[in-house]
Amino acid sequence: MSMITPILIVVAVGFVAAGILTIASKVFFVPVDETFATLRAELPGANCGACGFAGCDDYANAMAEDKSVGCTLCPVGGADVAAKLADILGVEAGGGDRDVAVVMCYGTCTASKKIMDYSGVQTCSAAKQFFGGAGACSHGCMGLGDCVRACEFGAIKVIDGVAQVDRETCVACGMCAKVCPQHIIRISPEKNKNIVQCSSTDKGGDTRKNCSNGCIGCSMCVKACKFDAVHVENNLAFIDPVKCKNCGMCAKVCPTQAIVNMRKPVAKKKPAAPAA
Numbered sequence: 158m159s160m161i162t163p164i165l166i167v168v169a170v171g172f173v174a175a176g177i178l179t180i181a182s183k184v185f186f187v188p189v190d191e192t193f194a195t196l197r198a199e200l201p202g203a204n205c206g207a208c209g210f211a212g213c214d215d216y217a218n219a220m221a222e223d224k225s226v227g228c229t230l231c232p233v234g235g236a237d238v239a240a241k242l243a244d245i246l247g248v249e250a251g252g253g254d255r256d257v258a259v260v261m262c263y264g265t266c267t268a269s270k271k272i273m274d275y276s277g278v279q280t281c282s283a284a285k286q287f288f289g290g291a292g293a294c295s296h297g298c299m300g301l302g303d304c305v306r307a308c309e310f311g312a313i314k315v316i317d318g319v320a321q322v323d324r325e326t327c328v329a330c331g332m333c334a335k336v337c338p339q340h341i342i343r344i345s346p347e348k349n350k351n352i353v354q355c356s357s358t359d360k361g362g363d364t365r366k367n368c369s370n371g372c373i374g375c376s377m378c379v380k381a382c383k384f385d386a387v388h389v390e391n392n393l394a395f396i397d398p399v400k401c402k403n404c405g406m407c408a409k410v411c412p413t414q415a416i417v418n419m420r421k422p423v424a425k426k427k428p429a430a431p432a433a
Contacts, residue, residue, distance in 0.1 A: 193221040199241045203233045205330040224248055232256060232329040255347040256329035258322045262341045263354035264297040266318035268370040285338040293367040296357040298341060304333035350403045350420040351396055358391040372415040378407035
């Protein structure tokens with residue numbers, strides 16, 4: 158009998174607790190918005206925050222509560238997800254140019270100079286705290302891969318000492334830009350093919366000493382542009398993405414190749430074989 162009593166007490170407590178939980182679930186039940194659930198099901202679940210919200214749940218909830226919230230804010234899902242979200246809400250998805258991450262530096266191992274051998278913690282953030290890093294240019298890529306580790310899509314790699322983005326793979330989530338201590342990664346419309354791959358605001362002579370690929374503020378690109386899209390501010394060329402027509406003239410005249418034309422070359426057709 159002494160063995161049965163504790164067992165009965167435990168079973169009774171269990172039944173009481175189950176009853177309390179059942180009643181509580183009924184009293185505190187919060188109905189799930191079907192629109193929210195449907196929208197959330199279409200989102201990729203990356204929770205990267207690139208849409209401007211805390212995560213996919215927050216974004217879906219915002220769209221469900223306010224139809225004026227754009228359907229094209231998810232860079233991971235892209236146009237396909239935007240179209241599905243718009244269909245659920247009964248609104249127009251609208252256009253929306255694809256964005257990509259751009260590294261505003263091309264200070265490769267051969268182009269940029271070092272002022273020390275850094276052997277500390279192999280992260281950009283740690284190197285930044287150690288006298289600003291090992292590079293002579295205080296504005297350039299540190300090449301230790303914080304951006305690589307932050308990218309969940311394998312779209313960025315360190316090649317020849319500098320971070321480079323695979324524009325086909327990049328979804329413009331912005332995680333690489335967030336972790337870069339140099340703030341040299343920005344999110345830019347993919348349609349803009351001419352990129353100033355330099356962030357140095359030093360005087361031209363100093364930039365040239367530190368990196369042969371750096372912008373020296375010579376303004377040759379400004380003179381070559383027929384659309385008033387290129388300007389030099391603080392010794393650094395800037396291309397207005399709205400005015401730029403991607404003609405590529407700025408890249409052609411840049412003496413240091415700091416401006417790069419990302420447009421893929423058009424394959425030339427082979428001449429037809431002469432008739433026999």
